[in-house]
Amino acid sequence: MLSRRIIPCLDVRDGRVVKGMRFRDHVDMGNIEELALRYRDAGADELVFYDITASPEGRSVARDWVERVARLIDIPFCVAGGIRSVEDARAVLRAGADKISINTPALERPALVSELADALGVQCVVVGIDSVRDDDGQWRVRSHTGNANAMRAPGRRTLDWLVEAQRLGAGEIVLNCMGSDGVRGGYDLEQLQAVRPLCAVPLVASGGAGAMAHFADAFIEADVDAALAAGVFHSGAIAIPQLKQYLRGQAIEVRP
Amino acid sequence: MTDVAVIDAGGANFGSVCYALERHGARPRIVRDADGLADAPRVLLPGVGAAGPAMTLLRERGFAEVLPALRKPLLGICLGMQLLFDSSEEGDVACLGLLPGRVRKLVGGPALRVPHIGWNTLEQVAASPLAEGIGSGEHAYFVHGYAAPVTGDCVAACTHGQRFAAVVARGRIAGAQFHPERSSVSGARLLRNFLQWKPS
Numbered sequence: 001m002l003s004r005r006i007i008p009c010l011d012v013r014d015g016r017v018v019k020g021m022r023f024r025d026h027v028d029m030g031n032i033e034e035l036a037l038r039y040r041d042a043g044a045d046e047l048v049f050y051d052i053t054a055s056p057e058g059r060s061v062a063r064d065w066v067e068r069v070a071r072l073i074d075i076p077f078c079v080a081g082g083i084r085s086v087e088d089a090r091a092v093l094r095a096g097a098d099k100i101s102i103n104t105p106a107l108e109r110p111a112l113v114s115e116l117a118d119a120l121g122v123q124c125v126v127v128g129i130d131s132v133r134d135d136d137g138q139w140r141v142r143s144h145t146g147n148a149n150a151m152r153a154p155g156r157r158t159l160d161w162l163v164e165a166q167r168l169g170a171g172e173i174v175l176n177c178m179g180s181d182g183v184r185g186g187y188d189l190e191q192l193q194a195v196r197p198l199c200a201v202p203l204v205a206s207g208g209a210g211a212m213a214h215f216a217d218a219f220i221e222a223d224v225d226a227a228l229a230a231g232v233f234h235s236g237a238i239a240i241p242q243l244k245q246y247l248r249g250q251a252i253e254v255r256p
Numbered sequence: 257m258t259d260v261a262v263i264d265a266g267g268a269n270f271g272s273v274c275y276a277l278e279r280h281g282a283r284p285r286i287v288r289d290a291d292g293l294a295d296a297p298r299v300l301l302p303g304v305g306a307a308g309p310a311m312t313l314l315r316e317r318g319f320a321e322v323l324p325a326l327r328k329p330l331l332g333i334c335l336g337m338q339l340l341f342d343s344s345e346e347g348d349v350a351c352l353g354l355l356p357g358r359v360r361k362l363v364g365g366p367a368l369r370v371p372h373i374g375w376n377t378l379e380q381v382a383a384s385p386l387a388e389g390i391g392s393g394e395h396a397y398f399v400h401g402y403a404a405p406v407t408g409d410c411v412a413a414c415t416h417g418q419r420f421a422a423v424v425a426r427g428r429i430a431g432a433q434f435h436p437e438r439s440s441v442s443g444a445r446l447l448r449n450f451l452q453w454k455p456s
Contacts, residue, residue, distance in 0.1 A: 001376065005375065071278070094269070096269070097272075
């Protein structure tokens with residue numbers, strides 16, 4: 001039976017893993033390879049590395065650390081940040097990443113999703129969606145979210161973009177609910193439940209994990225395929241082996 | 257240390273396969289045309305991408321002609337395994353024809369997402385030195401939208417809505433639908449088994 005996946009997300013800056021508000025008060029969390037191995041050993045099912053300075057600096061992902069991680073670990077990992085073309089994506093995959101994730105560049109030029117899917121296969125094309133509930137009650141996407149000062153609201157409804165991204169060739173969707181992100185009050189179940197029936201490809205919940213029960217809620221109530229989190233794992237508030245044991249106790253299929 | 261010829265079939269991710277081979281003490285060598293296969297004792301056909309373009313490339317570079325006549329252990333991974341079969345529904349193309357059967361699209365459903373992405377359990381179907389130490393219930397990492405049928409060549413199966421071949425072996429031809437390079441313990445086992453495999 002297919003397991004539900006637990007995915008730690010690691011923000012990378014200048015070749016180091018950092019945490020904190022993006023672009024403010026970064027705390028150095030350590031060496032990329034060390035953390036990748038630590039999470040692998042703890043039972044992470046997959047890792048996401050987000051090159052947080054690539055996009056704002058107008059460059060693609062630094063490939064040297066992608067290669068170092070790929071040499072080291074034997075679980076899949078996805079790389080995000082600054083991928084704007086098939087060539088960018090190909091270079092990251094050649095360095096050893098298993099998937100690439102695109103967000104702002106896909107909103108700016110949706111055809112990019114199709115180009116990537118045609119050239120590399122849908123299975124390695126992840127579309128990340130940053131979503132906010134606006135005052136009128138509609139969920140809409142945000143772009144350029146890597147930098148609070150540069151963030152934009154293109155006006156697109158989250159549900160519309162989700163459907164279009166799949167039509168274009170997204171093989172997986174990461175829905176980052178910005179309203180719950182960093183607050184640790186739980187995943188945005190209402191939004192995930194609204195998205196789920198429209199998402200035929202695997203859906204990854206992101207934003208809001210603060211307790212083990214939040215993961216169970218996302219799997220049981222919103223039927224997501226994977227749950228992504230950063231802070232709770234980095235701080236040690238939740239240890240992955242205990243989390244998996246807990247989820248197993250809730251009759252949720254997870255990999256030992 | 258054993259050399260492994262890793263065929264460049266246009267997929268972009270053979271980096272991770274090569275690193276995994278290195279972790280197991282093998283020496284991978286990327287080959288771009290059939291001549292490169294001559295002095296390698298083992299051959300690996302990785303593949304991420306679509307069956308059509310991959311087959312076109314294999315034909316252009318002479319692999320489609322040479323691989324069936326080769327007398328060396330050959331392991332196809334993911335799309336590389338699918339290409340070993342007669343044909344694929346993906347792009348409706350003829351494949352290498354080393355294993356009988358047609359690769360078909362996985363059928364999705366309300367609680368059944370396609371592509372099939374993630375860790376799923378293996379089910380042992382037949383004994384094979386290739387799958388030694390990989391028992392039923394072990395997890396492997398899958399990423400695919402098409403799958404090969406369970407035939408007499410199936411060593412291990414997996415189920416995602418339907419049952420499909422996860423590991424196949426016939427003579428010197430072997431394949432894994434999952435990604436051994438990203439499947440932790442079970443993947444390491446399969447790669448080590450392949451590196452020591454002496455098909456009769």
